Amino acid sequence: MPSSVMSTSNSSGGPRPPAAVSAVGLRKSYGDKTVLDGIDLHIPAGSVFALLGPNGAGKTTAVKILSTLIGADGGRAQVAGHDIATSPQAVRAAIGVTGQFSAVDGLITGEENMLLMADLHHLSRREGRRVTAELLERFGLTDAAKKPASTYSGGMRRRLDIAMTLVGGPRIIFLDEPTTGLDPRSRHNMWQIVRELVSGGTTVFLTTQYLEEADELADRIAVLHDGRIAAEGSAGELKRLVPGGHVRLRFTDPAAYRSAAGALREAARDDEALALSIPGDGTQRELRSLLDRLDSAGIEADELTVHTPDLDDVFFALTGGTDQTSEEAVR
């Protein structure tokens, strides 16, 4: 278990799996403004990685650099095993990018957009038509295929955008805020799409400002704040970075309460409510050992609840949110 907020946990300790994306000390500034101030990343192939941060944290800049759209001022990065600075074309051949702003050609139809991508991936005419029809079907755009993309709704445009990204069968996909501006239904659709991509073995690098989204989708999350990675880990690991997790046992029988308090010496007592708080990170292992101790001591609580700080607490604690939430997070 990580002991400090800044540590990045890689608790397995074994050899690292091959990285789809790795970066060391990536830096970028625009004029005086430093947007990325030394970013290190290691994203295993086949996983979902979320770069989480508020607006202006540098998420889009990171995606632009890793997808070879712009150059970095310092640091190195490899994507799909190729250096982004020295072999950008090899990187481009392995990736698909769906930017924050729609990258579809509004003047032509959805189908023509897809066929354009097929041509640029040098698919044969027949193969291009097949892939186009398949992806339009998969993303629910078959009915709208012959309409100009400019007439599409926000959710449809985003789906077309991703469908276009998938034409070449990229191994690594960058999704820059894929659900920003979408209604809840479209957002859930998008989540489903991401899950399907991953089940097909694709590595997904997504940025989001929604903690819930990172929690839902990502294997690993990095919190980007002021151009630096403030913390990295699984959603659970991040939550455990913030103190405050505990298991609460509540009793109705004062005798049972007293004997439990005697058995669990580390517990904080709340004599009025007949409740005990046992600090912990809320992992299954820890919970099991606690239950074992309760069983062997013959204690039966009337109510057991696990309290973990949620990602909001983590986020605010790491990125210096409002005072109130910081207090809550360190409580």
Place this chain on the structure above:
Amino acid sequence: MSSLSLAVRDSSTMLRRNLLHVRRYPSLTLNLLLTPIVLLLLFVYVFGEVMSAGIGGGGADRSAYLAYLVPGLLLMTIGSATIGTAVSVSMDMSEGIIARFRTMAIHRGSVLVGRVVGSVLQSVAGVVLVGAVAVAIGFRAEGATALEWLAAFGLLVLVALALTWIAVGMGMVSPNAEAASNNALPLIVLPLVSSAFVPVEAMPGWFRPIAEYQPFTPAIETLRGLLLGTEIGHNGPLAVAWCLGLTTLGYFWSKSLFNRDPR
């Protein structure tokens, strides 16, 4: 795939995209053709008598001025069409689709090459259309040989290529469509102050050097010579030099603009 065949394949894909835009939204192109056609009809049918008297040393009728006017208007058609190029390039560059192209393993120059070839084709189509209007109202180039016709066509393509590359650069430095159309204004103003409408000799002395050595006048005089048998003289090499110079300038300018990191 070799890099040349990759370049050709991607460029032709980009060309198809641009031609598809023109086919779907012909109004921009047609609007730009309206200017030269209106000017042609206006100068021939409304000002024709006066203008003819001015150029033919007296006694010339309207058809003499028509003959004088057409070569200039054909070149003006190209200038006008390339304004459309500047506008659509600036619109295109602000779209996410160009960012997408930049992150794809395609031939990098194909975005620009496809655009330029498409615009040149559009310009040539415009020239043919305006030329057809001219012929319909009585323009004839009966003295011209097949070789001269071919040379005239070649010159028009060369001018279209030069102005298109410049327009692409103008489109790329312009943050939006309005700015692009303003920046590209010289492409339609320059023909007005060339020998398109009146001979340079008829202009005030201080203005003559400007009119004589700007890119349009040598091209117009060369075209006139090829179609109507007037004296070409030094205008031929001058026109070709202008075209090659502008093409080179526009090519490297546009290329360096495109290779800059996008905002």
